[in-house]
Amino acid sequence: MEGPMVEVKDLSKQYGASPAVNRLSLQVPAGSLFGLLGPNGAGKSTTLKMLMGICRPTSGHANVLGMDAQTESLKIRRRVGFIPEDKSLYSDMIVRDFLKVYGSFYPDWSATKASELLDHWQIRAGQRIRTLSKGTRAKLMLIAVLSRNPELLLADEPTDGMDVETVEEILSLLLRWISNGDRSVILCTHRLDEVERVCDRIALINLGQTVLDGDLDEIRAAYKLIQASGTLPIAEIRKWPEVAEATMEGSFVSIRTCSHPEDVMKRLRAYSPVQFEIFDMNLREIYLCAVERQGGNSHDRIKTLV
């Protein structure tokens, strides 16, 4: 489709007096594996529910596949796959029956696709769901949702509590699924290592607000750690717009940039520092830096992420 698959503008959700989502804006293009990140309680699940039209926003607007999330929720639910936080399945059914019942709700259901995926993961159709491992149940959930042939998948912690191998298999399937360029996934997670690897775009949210969003490579290029020693004007450096954070120990200065690190390097050179190095930052470091910059008051909550 032309234009973004998901467009969210100033979306808010108030539960009583406390905002769960606070003026959130984001865009998900086609062919993207979009990582929606944040600590527990950041507003990720609420956001997904609003996109599906399962829960009503207090204010703001969400557009999914060109449709209004509030008024066209039914049409959206037909074309969008959703893996909720609570992944309980009908445990007394056998796999084959479960897929048959599930598929009967959806006009675009592909039984061929479902059996292909069962074969791919060597899940026997005659097995009772209760006897499946947690990882296999997660895979079955994914098989059911993808066999509906949705255009967009919203996945809330699809790999939560899985072992390394299962995580790899699930992520690998999602990557294959988006790789023809016209489908997207919004992956909601607090696993930074996963996101860092498979996502091309991200939005970091904290306390219902966007802390950082955009193309992951561009974000990586903007956030760098520069270390230098010499006589450097730390107070002035802190005021530079490209600098997120600067600390000094003796004559040793560490600077974390949030844009144009090369400009910061250029300006620093004018002070002829003795030693001078630039380092990449991983997503965990970028996250902490971005939250700090936002005036992070929730350091303890952030730690649940890392």
Added chain:
Amino acid sequence: MFRIRPESGEPLYVQLIRQIKHAVTAGTLPMGTQMPTVRQLAADLVINPNTVARAYTDLCQEGVLECAQGRGTFVKLAPSILIESEKARRLQSLLDQLITEARLLAISDKQLLEQLKDSLRRYSQQSATKTEK
């Protein structure tokens, strides 16, 4: 054959470019080898297909790979023809290390140059003797 380390902070497409170049220059990927499709490599490495596509595009622009429309992506460079930028890049980090160490040991630039010249001379003598044998 490629190993991606997301936690290093280095953009993944840069890591992939570096490793493909390394495999090409080392001869592990000989000229004419067909590269896996974007889709395949992304699924194998469990990384985003856009990351792989970006690496392939950059490598095609540099002339390391060749994207034949509809047929696939192939290695274009023979291992002997090291890419100039790659030669310089590989040497640079070693040179940086050498200079840092020298400064740390308070060896003057002049001393360093002398030592380097000595070493170069010794190396060429050694290879000369080898050829004689």
